[in-house]
Structure formats: structure tokens, C-alpha cells
Amino acid sequence: MYKPLIYLVIFFALISCTSKQQVDLIVTNANIYTVDENFSKAEAFAITNGKFISVGNSREIESKFKSELIINFEGKTIVPGLIDAHCHFYGLGLYMQKVDLTGTSSYSEVIKKIKSFQKEENSDFITGRGWDQNDWKIKEYPTKDKLDKLFPKIPVAVKRIDGHALLANQAALDLAGIDKNTEVNGGEIIKKDGKITGVLIDNAMALVTNIIPAESKKVSIQALKNAEKYCFNLGLTTVDDAGLDKETIDLIDSLQQIGELKMRIYAMVSANEKNLEYYLKYGIFKSDRLNVRSFKVYADGALGSRGAILKKPYSDRENHYGAMVTPIDALGKIAKLIAASDFQMNTHAIGDSANSFILKSYAKVLKSQTNRRWRIEHAQVLDQDDFDYFTEIIPSIQPTHATSDMYWAEERLGSERIKGAYAYKKLLDINGKVALGTDFPVEKVNPMLTFYASVSRKDLDGFPDNGFETENGLSREETLKGMTIWAAYSNFEENEKGSIENGKFADFIVLDKDIMTISIDDVPNINVLGTYLNGEKVN
Numbered sequence: 173m174y175k176p177l178i179y180l181v182i183f184f185a186l187i188s189c190t191s192k193q194q195v196d197l198i199v200t201n202a203n204i205y206t207v208d209e210n211f212s213k214a215e216a217f218a219i220t221n222g223k224f225i226s227v228g229n230s231r232e233i234e235s236k237f238k239s240e241l242i243i244n245f246e247g248k249t250i251v252p253g254l255i256d257a258h259c260h261f262y263g264l265g266l267y268m269q270k271v272d273l274t275g276t277s278s279y280s281e282v283i284k285k286i287k288s289f290q291k292e293e294n295s296d297f298i299t300g301r302g303w304d305q306n307d308w309k310i311k312e313y314p315t316k317d318k319l320d321k322l323f324p325k326i327p328v329a330v331k332r333i334d335g336h337a338l339l340a341n342q343a344a345l346d347l348a349g350i351d352k353n354t355e356v357n358g359g360e361i362i363k364k365d366g367k368i369t370g371v372l373i374d375n376a377m378a379l380v381t382n383i384i385p386a387e388s389k390k391v392s393i394q395a396l397k398n399a400e401k402y403c404f405n406l407g408l409t410t411v412d413d414a415g416l417d418k419e420t421i422d423l424i425d426s427l428q429q430i431g432e433l434k435m436r437i438y439a440m441v442s443a444n445e446k447n448l449e450y451y452l453k454y455g456i457f458k459s460d461r462l463n464v465r466s467f468k469v470y471a472d473g474a475l476g477s478r479g480a481i482l483k484k485p486y487s488d489r490e491n492h493y494g495a496m497v498t499p500i501d502a503l504g505k506i507a508k509l510i511a512a513s514d515f516q517m518n519t520h521a522i523g524d525s526a527n528s529f530i531l532k533s534y535a536k537v538l539k540s541q542t543n544r545r546w547r548i549e550h551a552q553v554l555d556q557d558d559f560d561y562f563t564e565i566i567p568s569i570q571p572t573h574a575t576s577d578m579y580w581a582e583e584r585l586g587s588e589r590i591k592g593a594y595a596y597k598k599l600l601d602i603n604g605k606v607a608l609g610t611d612f613p614v615e616k617v618n619p620m621l622t623f624y625a626s627v628s629r630k631d632l633d634g635f636p637d638n639g640f641e642t643e644n645g646l647s648r649e650e651t652l653k654g655m656t657i658w659a660a661y662s663n664f665e666e667n668e669k670g671s672i673e674n675g676k677f678a679d680f681i682v683l684d685k686d687i688m689t690i691s692i693d694d695v696p697n698i699n700v701l702g703t704y705l706n707g708e709k710v711n
């Protein structure tokens with residue numbers, strides 16, 4: 173009596189076996205954080221044509237799909253490919269070919285590094301970046317004297333870690349035509365005892381950087397490739413490059429089209445006159461790997477170099493307010509132009525005065541427009557009265573800035589203002605989303621350090637014991653969302669990436685430890701075992 177039923181079961185088993193759908197890749201037995209709406213977990217997924225087509229448990233996926241390539245991850249953790257919502261990807265690649273001064277602990281070490289770089293490279297214009305006087309015993313800006321002695325004829329121009337101050341030698345100053353009478357709006361030529369020291373702040377830097385010979389195409393291509401390799405190894409599958417010119421964007425597009433560059437790039441266009449004119453005329457450009465739909469604007473400088481503009485003077489420098497690097501009427505005009513287009517406006521604002529001005533300008537030009545997703549990059553120091561503007565404006569923030577700046581930020585700001593600084597949790601509570609990034613090469617590229625800083629609010633030595641302003645730390649879930657789905661949202665890309673869900677690009681990474689459950693102190697040591705973009709292993 174049961175026989176027909178048994179035959180039927182066997183029949184269907186055979187049918188389903190032969191009718192299994194062929195896919196490009198099946199992943200099973202993994203510990204998957206999908207970062208979907210419910211932050212649900214899964215064990216397996218199937219990928220075809222570069223997209224997830226089914227996510228579920230291993231038995232389910234194996235019963236429905238077949239593939240030449242099935243990977244059993246034996247319980248390893250998988251999260252969506254990570255997005256860095258604010259970085260300088262191309263800049264990183266360029267600096268990888270220049271003198272690297274990060275981590276130097278004295279000015280003599282800086283000099284030593286420049287000397288040995290030049291011995292190898294024999295460059296006719298020495299450039300590089302990474303020095304930080306706050307890391308030195310004598311926390312003062314350097315002077316160019318030693319560089320002048322070493323390089324009387326070869327120009328040298330090396331940027332501070334934040335990219336908002338530059339040390340130039342006399343040969344570079346001469347070429348740029350800078351002397352003691354030169355004046356600059358929105359910048360500073362630092363002097364000591366009436367003499368030029370060689371340190372230039374914000375807009376003053378442009379006098380020198382404008383005369384640095386342009387990169388050759390070969391160097392540019394190498395830069396993009398080097399940066400890509402570096403970022404893939406650390407688990408990034410999308411980078412938001414905060415400020416690119418048309419030439420670089422065109423180069424990226426051409427390399428992506430021939431498969432020479434695979435990284436997905438959200439290119440923020442530098443909002444100079446030429447770029448504005450071109451892109452506002454031709455409109456948004458979007459491919460699977462490149463999205464050009466935003467402008468990057470600079471309001472002020474950085475806090476470390478006291479270029480960020482504050483409503484009240486710096487607590488550690490009398491009568492000093494910092495400066496706007498773009499005049500306010502120009503900023504207003506740019507905002508109005510962009511508001512009338514489909515483009516997003518992403519403005520660098522660090523000081524409370526810059527943030528206040530930009531937030532109000534945004535509100536003024538956007539009026540009742542919704543879903544424009546305009547961003548403030550950094551949103552670092554905020555007046556308590558201005559937080560509420562972030563209901564409509566996306567905070568694009570960098571958790572490692574908090575733990576890099578915490579040693580001296582209060583000296584700059586005082587005990588009251590510091591309460592509105594690096595206030596990430598408060599920003600999240602107001603907007604409902606935050607986009608997380610690093611600003612690399614200002615900070616290290618490694619996204620695990622972002623995760624660690626965001627949750628623990630400590631440096632890598634575990635300082636301070638109880639964390640820095642821990643009320644503004646984010647939970648692990650919030651942090652992971654900020655590095656994936658919310659960052660995608662800030663790019664208008666939440667329907668194609670940022671989570672492991674059907675129909676989205678198969679971008680994911682495999683970790684050697686469970687980032688959501690291991691001790692937070694171990695997070696910086698997590699290794700990325702594999703980075704997959706479009707279902708293809710890229711590292």
C-alpha cells in the first residue's frame with residue numbers, strides 16, 4: 173500500500189537531482205552574517221553571473237543547486253565585502269611610490285627616511301607624506317633648515333599625515349614663488365622669528381603642490397593597481413574615493429572595462445570649476461564597478477594642524493579660529509548648482525563652525541527635496557545646537573580618527589566642546605545610519621581597525637582603560653552595518669551591495685575569526701582569508 177508513495181519519493185528525488193540548477197559557485201557550512209534587514213545569519217549561498225541567487229542553510233542550497241565549484245568553509249565567518257565610505261584610494265597608490273613618513277617618531281627620522289628614499293629613487297622632485305609632529309618628543313612644527321642643507325637644489329615637499337600641512341624646502345618655495353611677503357586666504361605660511369619655516373597650511377600648500385610635475389600615466393596606473401591589491405588583501409570590495417579629477421576617473425573606467433582594475437569605486441568628483449562644468453553637463457555615470465554621482469567639496473582644514481574652523485578660538489592657541497578653505501560665497505554657489513542637479517554633495521567639515529555653515533547651506537538649497545542623501549565628511553566637532561540637522565544629512569565618519577586624535581583633541585577644544593566631538597553614536601541616533609570609513613592614507617587602510625576603534629574607542633595598546641567617550645561607541649552590529657549596508661546606502665547602492673541577499677553582487681569576505689563574538693581586543697588581528705568580488709576570488 174505504501175509502495176507507490178516510495179516510488180513517488182524516489183522519482184522526485186531523481187527529478188530534483190537532475191533538475192538542480194547549475195551555478196558558478198556554491199558556498200556551504202559557513203558562519204554567515206548576511207547583514208540583511210533582520211541581521212539574520214545563514215550557512216550557505218549560491219552564486220551565478222556574479223550575483224547571489226540563493227542564501228540559506230547548507231542542505232537547502234545543496235539540494236537546489238549544483239556547481240563545478242563548491243567550497244565548504246568549515247564554519248569560517250563570512251560577512252559582506254567591506255566598503256570604505258571615505259578614503260583616498262588613488263592617493264594611497266601614489267604615495268606607495270613616494271617617501272613614506274608615517275610612524276616616524278622624530279624629525280631626524282623624517283630626514284633619514286627622505287635621505288634613503290632619494291638614494292634609491294634619485295627623484296628630481298621629492299614628495300611624500302606621513303609626518304606628524306604630535307608623535308614627536310618636541311611636538312612642534314619642523315623647520316626646513318636641515319632639508320635645505322641636504323637638498324639645496326632638489327625641491328622637497330612632504331605632507332603631514334592629515335594632508336592639511338606641508339613641509340617644503342627652499343628650492344620648492346623658490347619654484348613656487350613663495351617669500352616672506354606672500355599672503356594666502358584660507359591658509360597659512362608658518363613663520364618663526366619672522367622667517368619662513370617651510371610649513372604651509374591648507375590653501376598655502378597649493379602654491380607648492382601646483383608646481384609638482386604631473387604623474388605619468390604609467391605611474392597613475394601602477395598607483396591604482398597597487399592600491400587595489402593592498403585593499404583587496406584587507407577585505408575591501410568598494411572604496412569611496414573622496415576627490416578625483418576627470419582624468420583619473422576616465423583612467424579608472426578604461427582600466428575596469430578591460431578587466432585590469434576590478435575594485436568597485438564610488439568616485440567623488442573634486443568640485444573645481446572644470447569638473448563641475450563637465451559633470452553637471454553630462455550627468456551621472458554608473459557602471460557595475462564605477463559610480464560617479466557626487467562632488468567632494470572642502471569647507472575647512474583639519475584639527476591636528478589647527479586648520480579646522482571653530483566658532484570660538486582654539487583652546488590651545490589664542491585668538492586662532494582656523495579657516496575656511498573655500499570662501500563661503502563660493503560654497504553657497506556650488507551647493508546651489510549641485511542641488512539643481514541629481515548629484516550628491518559631500519563636504520569635508522571638521523570644525524563646529526564649518527559644520528554649522530555647511531549644514532545650514534544644505535538645508536537652504538535643498539529646501540523640501542528628500543532622498544538627496546547629501547553627506548558631511550568627518551562631521552568631527554559639532555555644536556550641540558547643530559546635531560539635529562543630521563536627520564536629513566548622512567554623517568560620513570571615521571572611527572580611527574577618534575582614537576588617533578584623542579590624545580590632543582581636548583587640548584585643542586577644551587572640556588566643553590570635546591563633548592560634541594567624535595560623537596558617532598549621537599549622530600547615528602539622529603540619522604538612523606552612519607557611513608564608516610578611514611580617510612586612508614591619513615589612517616591605516618585595515619578595516620578591522622575601524623571596527624575595533626568604533627566598538628572599543630581605544631588605541632591598539634588598549635588606551636584609555638575605559639575607552640574614549642565610550643557613550644559614543646557603536647555596537648558591533650551598528651559598526652558592521654556602517655561598513656557595509658549603510659555605506660552602500662550613502663552611495664545610493666543599497667539595492668546592489670552591502671549585504672548577502674538574493675540579486676546583489678556576490679561581494680563577500682572570509683575571516684579567520686568570528687568578528688561578532690570574539691573578544692574585541694582580538695579584532696585588530698583578524699585575518700581576511702579570502703576576498704570575493706562578483707563571486708570571483710580577488711586576493
Ligand SMILES: [Zn+2]
Binds near residue numbers: 259
Ligand atoms: Zn579625506
